[in-house]
Amino acid sequence: MSGKRSLVVQFLGLLGFLALTAAAAGIGSWATIPNIDSWYAQVRKPSWTPPNWVFGPAWTTLYLLMSVAAWRVWRRVDADPEARKNALGCWLFQLLLNAAWSWLFFGMHDTGLAFVELISMWLVILATLVAFVRIDRVAAVLMAPYLLWVTYAGSLNGAIFWLNR
Template sequence: MIRKRPLLLDLAGLLGFVILSFSAAAIGTAATIPNLSPWYAGLRKPPWIPPSSLFGPVWTVLYLLMSLAAWLVWRHRNTHREDVQTALGCFVFQLALNAAWSWLFFGLHQTGLAFAEILSLWLVIAATILSFFKISRGAALLLVPYLLWVSFAAVLNGAIHRLN
């Protein structure tokens, strides 16, 4: 017998992960926006830094992909209960680290501490991808662009720290 998933529950789950992910974004943005000028604008940056206008759209897409990935894993909660709990725990932990980075870098102006923290974030994203892969390959693949962007952000953070 095939069990159908309740559509409303699935949609509520997806909405919940979108709200969770964008809440982390909002927490980070609260530290970022007030410090873009004059602090961040006054920092020396490498010549290969992308235009500031690129960051918002890229992060929006990444948060949407993260939400979808977590939702795909959550949908397996009845068949892979312990794995799903572990995977979603990793997901929530990386979201917390994601938001904390903005507060370290922009809010507290601690570029060196932010660099150390983003390396931890990278490791937790990698662990999240591995834990998602055990449940849903598609969900794991949705997080790969995020890992790549955070890899770039880590290099950029390190370069800014070194230059200043």
């Protein structure tokens, strides 16, 4: 393909990244949804906790941005292959941590362990953003809202842990 991916391959690549994030969202939702109206409704939360309806649109938007960011890095065949491999490896790792957090927090009701895992996820998201900026600045910008949201989510998770210890 002489240094470029065909439009069909690019489209299929985008669909692949969308599918990966949808899978992570589905795995997380499997633990989350059954616990929203039961366990989570009973947990003490700080006054600055958003209403439950905010989380769906926020995460949908973030998953779309994350998918497009990874796709942009993947399609940069002109970039250093090792840098692309490492950047996409970081992206995949943060996605796995993202799905795992839901199981720790909602599935196991372990807000403390979820908070520790979220700190790890935050660090991996930051590493992903830094790796992305070296390959595609737009991809890094697309990851920034996710890092900000996880910063907020981390403070919320930490407050819930503190209030319910």
